[in-house]
Amino acid sequence: MSGFDVGNRLKQLRLSRELSQRELAKRAGVTNSTISLIEQNSVSPSVSSLKKILDAMPVSISEFFAGEIESHDQVFYPSSELTEIGDGTLSWKLVGARRPNRSMSIIHEHYPPGADTGEEMLEHDGEEGGVVVAGTIELQVADEVQQLKAGDAYYFDSRLPHRFRNAGDSECVIVSANTPPSFSDGGDEQHHV
Known part of the structure; x- marks a missing residue:
């Protein structure tokens, strides 16, 4: 990272x-x-x-x-200043990570072929949406599964279990946003075991 x-x-x-x-x-x-x-x-x-x-x-x-760093209300963010929050395989670059009092997260996501957010579906408070910029992604939200290609978009309640998986043979790039600006504000969530 x-x-x-x-x-x-x-x-x-x-x-x-x-x-x-x-x-x-x-x-x-x-x-x-x-x-x-x-x-x-x-x-x-x-x-x-x-x-x-x-x-x-x-x-x-x-x-x-x-982290502990506070920053001023920066307006422009060169790609080198985006904070990597991915897992080493998939890349999620967060815009304005150190901006105080952010009310949303904007993420530039890169999924290489085979990348997957994991069998344990994600669930967190809020809403999220995004647009596929390149490649294809398989998005599962609750019981619905859809293959999205460049230009397609999504928007859903993040409390529904969800998973992103690149089953294609080329990188998938997504620009997404979610609110509130985190996956979770606490430890009250139920996780799949």
């Missing part, structure tokens, strides 16, 4: 909440070694795994990537 120390940030947040690796692992429903390996940057967590761990603290994804 270019330029962002996921392991150190997770450790910093865990220690600030006075949680042991064991306690955080128990709350998140993952193994102790998972927390340890992430904190050592030995593995990159999937988006759904990271979200599950952060929900257990609770910390939102946007708060996690914003």
